[in-house]
Amino acid sequence: MPTRQIGWNVSEVAFAAMYLLVAVQALVLAYGFTRRYVTWRRGRPYGPIDQVGERLRQALAVAFVHRRLIRPGYVYAGLMHLFIFWGFVVLFIGTLIVLLEADIARPYFGFSFYQGAFYVVYKLVINLFGLLFLIGLLMAVYRRYLQKLPKFRRSLSDDAIVLGILLFLGLTGFLLEALRLSATRDEAAPIHWVAYPLSLALNGVDPSILAGAHAVTWWSHMLANTALLVYIPVSKLAHIVTGPTNVFLRATDARAALPLIANIEEQEHFGVAKLDDFNWKQLVNFDACMRCGRCLDFCPTFNTGKPLKPRQLIVEVGAYMNRRAGLFAGPAGPRINEAGVRGSELTSPDEPSLAQVPLAAELIGDVVSEDELWDCTTCRACMEQCPVRIEHVPLIVEMRRNLVLEQSRFPQELVLLFNNLERNGNPYSFPASSRADWAGAAGVQELSGVADPSELEVIYWVGCMSSFDARNQRVATALAKILTAAGVKFAILGKEESCSGDPARRAGNEYLYQILAQTNIERLNQYQPKRVVASCPHCFNTLKNEYPQLGGTFEVVHHSQLIQELIDSGRLRVAPVAVRDGRMAYHDPCYLGRYNQVYDAPREVMNRVEGGFVELPRCRDRGFCCGAGGARAFMEEKRGTRISHNRLNEAIGTEASGVAVACPFCVTMFEDGVRALNVEERFAVRDIAEIVADGL
Template sequence: MLNTASREIYWNIPPSLKILMYTLLLFAVANLAYGLHQRYQHWMVGQKTNPAGDLGRCIRETFLQRRVLKDLYPGIKHAAIFWGFTVMFLTTVIIAVQEQLKIEVFTGNLYLFFSLIADIGGLAAMTGLLMALYRRYVQKPDRLDNRPDDAIVLLLLLGIIVTGFLVEGIRVAATNDIWADYSPVGNIVAELFRGSSENSLRSAHLGLWVTHMLATMAFIGYIPQSKLMHIFTTPINQYYADESSAKALPLVDLEAEDAETFGISKIEEFTNKQLMDLDACTRCGRCQDNCPAYLTGKPLSPKKMTQDLKEALNQKAPELIAKAKAELSGEGQGEETTAPSVEEAVTRFLIGDVIEQDTIWSCTTCRACQEVCPAYVEHIPKTVELRRNLVLMESDFPAEVQTTFRNMENNGNPWGIGWAKRADWLGDLDVPQMGELDDPAEVEYLYWVGCAGSFDERNKKVSRALVKILQSAGVTFAILGAEEKCCGDSARRIGNEYLYQMLAMENIETMNNYGVKKIITACPHCLNTLKNDYPQMGGNFEVIHHTELIAQLLQSAKLRLNGQKGKSYTYHDSCYLGRYNRVFEAPRDVLKQAGVQVVEMERNHEHSFCCGAGGGRMWMEETLGSRINLNRTEQALSTGAEGIAANCPFCLTMLTDGVKAKELADKIPVLDLAEIVSELIPETAKESDAQAS
């Protein structure tokens, strides 16, 4: 609700200048539209997909800034900029509609309210921009790689706000606006110009208004060439994100007659959604800050890998687009050329030319990068596809993995121990095997022991402890024994899809023949594979981790423990149980009910630090940087806890090795939760009755 003087100074602009500004605005918007179309064409050079969208997630992440705010300082900074500019954009549109087009949208107190929040929004955005400049150019955190584009964007946005407030302040000073109290920032700025002549104020107002408009148009036109592109790509990426990304990897049709290659070696072999991922990345570096490989000196930075792939896309997409257009128009058909085409000149195979092999093999598939990414960039599926190409097409992988593959293929386990010995860990335990039962349906659960639980001496103790717990609680279960094969987790995530599918098909057929419905396992890698990967091949089972079942048994009082107070333990959240399958509280509940004092590490729950064995790294030598398991062990020891509790065979092995390396094996026990609980089970019925009473 501007007074007459305010309206006059706002809109008494020379017609020629108006025409010029509107023309420039059209050019800016046209450049934005062209840039967006160009990026869309880049994405479309990839393989076509039709992902499902989630509007609720998009709203939560875009407007509520849910993931952004999990990192407090940069979160507040970004939220202030986002909401500040959102408010200013809306209020500017309202004022323009009302004052320029003479359409009354809001009047009276409501109009004054919008005038007030416009100033508040501008102040918030300016504060956020100053915070961003301080963080980027004074604090200089490692995860931010400053480029000219970053400075241009920040200064451009700051220029828009500062000139906007100056324009408002001069207007207030020149017109003695009676509603100035509802433009508090402009009112303060107006004090700088009190006493100036009306003509000088009008001239300054016009000049600054033109500057403000030019900065705004530059902002609009610059979006497609800058990181500002994420204004559009990030919400779209959030909408189309796959919540199960990396939990279940894409199934490869190994018998497809038209398949010329498996995995990915060229940029156009990624899906269009994966290529859009590359534009959604804002280089915020949160993935890098949480990547165990990067933090221990490996050549992997999820951020850099994403940006390198984006650069490869930018180099090759124009030629691919031109080639597609030529084919569509029929040009060049039947012509033979001996000189290399532009495409061939531009083509760089991703592996080796763009992404080094050491980078690809450094990933532990821990999913920490995807957990923290505000743009929902999906790093792990891209990495696995690159691995698939190396393994399936080039037979190029770390030498030690060859033995692992051969052992899985010949003996059904990575250790290469004879398959017939798979049930030897039982010893004198009375546990039925599915093949011995008259009716397999008489047991509730199949206990999937896994390779580590069957063959690794340290993890056999966990298997026996879990049997003791299940039998004490009256749970009916059986094992497959020699019929169980490796679930295929490591094979699949290393990239050997052929070996994975061979193992998976055998296991699924065996379990379906027995009518298995429910599975319990102590291995999070087996859990994730059986639960999320196997349904792709017809294996639909209800899978539960042993810590979840133990928590249920304790809660229902089917399992009773001695009431003694235990030691203090720090609990390690394994990646495949925690981040992959969202099981965080059940293990902690078990420890608490066992009388254990839980001491949290700094990195816990969804921000837990990987042990270093995931993604098949269990079977590879770690020769670059420092050892991930030692890093995690040091984090655990720094808590001062008397022991370390784990829930995964791989984690148990890696943390045990870490404690040994620190020469603390005699002082700091590393135990699976099943081992802690089994020691507290009353040995006699009398003791159990006494405990119950």
């Protein structure tokens, strides 16, 4: 009956030493993670944790099925991680099975299961997962060191240490087996189907030499295993525990909304100036990063040479947090210098490193620069791609809040934005009374002039950009034409509408946001709208997802959704527009797509009206921002290259004749872009409402 002698060539002393090492490993692991937990709990209170079952399900799905790891565009990386993870887990379980047989089943119960059919299956499976483990590691070596991806241009020593130890463990595991098979002339050798060919190669070697080599390999394997387990809590491998923990703790309430500062009038402290100002759930984010770099792939700041790189921000604040807690920060400390990616001068070689930052350093300024904080467009590309659901945007906005509300430190351009919002209820210097000036010519009525507002089907929330900007007034006019053609009874708030508050909130001015939001909520409540349609995704997101935090709950749709609905129901008949010079590309606005998962409605409208569209390489949840979000539309783009040009060049590089959008900010960014790139004659920028209105 096939089996093997457990502990062949391993002395009693060696076994005792092994158990001692296992005890050390367990203690260090427990100590390391307990210290991390204590560090997190220094943050402000958070909770209660709701939906525990669902959170657990998602955390386990990420940990064991790699649900967010294996997705379009990341099949190689996902499989690589899956092979390494499951290879390690199965090999670990395999070791436990052997110990169960040797130390419990046989001595205490006089029973043996490690033989016969079980043994055969065990060996076949262990060899399979050992091989997958090695394949996964070799894939990782290729990806990190040979593929030369910009995001891995400079790898941390941590990566090399982790990969080195794991490779050593995988190889010595098979070598141990081959040495034993060859030295003992094991008749069941062929079932060890990966180690067997190696054992054949060793068959001519003297058995005493094989036994000596086996002893040396056994000890080195054991010590490497100890090094690995001791290293886990202080290295990127901590994500094995902290990653699923972060997924478990992710925000489930108002997914697309920023956290509300409740009772803001009574607060004396705003946002985050130091680590302890984060709540403890937010602090977990900084420990969860697995350094995969997916947050960089579609990040507009990283890809246009700006200081903000979301992975770097998370890793560095994490290292800073652990240093301050007296924990060994691991090699994560020094800055990840990604200089030179995609031809841009990203960072200077003498960029300050955390190694030089004294422990008393400030979080904002020394660890995270103000430029990094202000460069973020809040596009959410990082959050969407992050496998362990790190929530970069709320973390960044918390620090902006402190800069704005407590320290009055913000870019000069925002002074004008805040002043205009306070005085005029719009980001510009137009008086509030001129908000509906465009409407008369478009035949649109204001709610104040409607005899019975309850008869209205929808209120059209125009937004500041389409109310005041001449180019975007054409979009508002086009949408009004569509609603009229479909027989939709509608009106606008007009002079009673104020800015939704989105730019103030994203810029960190929560106080101003809440004033604007409360005013709008009161107005809307006064009219009791059946539905609100917004042509600006920023307004759409704020009204739909953020006003409920302040008691304003309305049914809000984006104009792309309403247009699709009107076409589907037959209320809107649109003659297909003659496609003259080729189809247009469709660009996903971040606040429509990633924030609200409205990907299909605008595409469906394009299909119906234009007979199709060009899908851009970076599309849907992997779309690339136009550069306007996060109040960036109101700030100068001083660092790196222009985000809108990066996106436009992508669209121009296709066969598209122009770019269709569904957001007034995208219209403005791209209109400016086509002029700057000198392609306005041949490359059009149009909102889908304009395209539909052309077909009426």
